[in-house]
Amino acid sequence: MIEITARAGEYRKGLMTAAEALSPEEAVIVTDLERNGLQVPQLHDLLCGGHVLVDDPGLYExxxxxxxxxxxxxxxHHDIDxxxxxxxxxxxxxxREKLHGRTRQGTWVQLEKTPAAFGTRKLPSPSDLRHLVDYLIYRFTRSNVGPWGLSRMTERRPMYLSPNLALPTSLTPPVASALTRSLRRIELDDDVTAVSEDLAGRFPPPDRADLAGELGQALSGRSGRGLFGNSEVWVTETPSRSAAAVLHESHQPPPFTMPRTGGSS
Known part of the structure; x- marks a missing residue:
């Protein structure tokens, strides 16, 4: 993959020489990312310092x-403990310098041009100073400084591999309020159309305080309520006239005809 992606795009010198000395640990990381959807064009951003998110917490260990x-x-990801x-x-x-950690739902990884060890020594090392220069380049260009180039895939605009779209997420108050109003309107419309208005007024539905909070409630396995998870939903379709005609013709017995007989004397 490295040889293929190095044929296009701009890289710092020495990538192919470094690829020949790829360690087993480095190969595991690239292979795991490829298994989670990393493609050859995306490998360019990874090698150039792109920030990558994967919804797989097991990769952290x-x-x-x-x-x-x-x-x-x-x-x-300062929100993580x-x-x-x-x-x-x-x-x-x-x-060069691989850095990875946990997110709330998975693992993040980023390659850096220069290793840094802030906090482990009283005085910064030359490597720390070069890392500081890389940070200034990031602030000026808004691009991560990776081992083989620059990438616009920063922590604010990361590369997202294998996103788990089933993960629960909270709604902002304006969105939750608008959704609740819509659900109440739908529920009221259902009340007056399902039965007569007199009966609907005498038997109101249960008053639930948080309609939006009931959407997508997690159940066992891969099931969930969603919009229709607690309703009996079925589909009815009008039979196709063309299909009915073909079936009717195919089941019609052939017309009966008298067999021919020889002439009588």
Missing amino acids: EWRFAKVSYPRLSSH KKRYPDIGMRGQVV
């Missing part, structure tokens, strides 16, 4: 290699 991984400090899920660094010929 699978990428903690015993001999080459170590805890790292970073400002990425870093004491429980510290960011993990790893160095390699291709990834």
